[in-house]
């Protein structure tokens with residue numbers, strides 16, 4: 638399994654928490670899609686900081702050809 642290909646990681650711009658999302662986790666957030674493109678969908682994901690943080694980050698996920 639290729640780590641680069643299956644996870645998204647980014648630093649929250651508000652609290653600095655390192656968010657790590659697997660592709661599967663993101664795809665389960667179907668309701669949080671803010672934009673559907675031809676080749677990718679953009680999700681608005683809430684910060685995972687366990688202390689609580691309401692910052693949202695927009696993450697583009699490429700669709701996979703099957």
Ligand SMILES: [Zn+2]
Pocket residue numbers: 649650651652653654684685686690691692
């Ligand atoms: Zn945060």
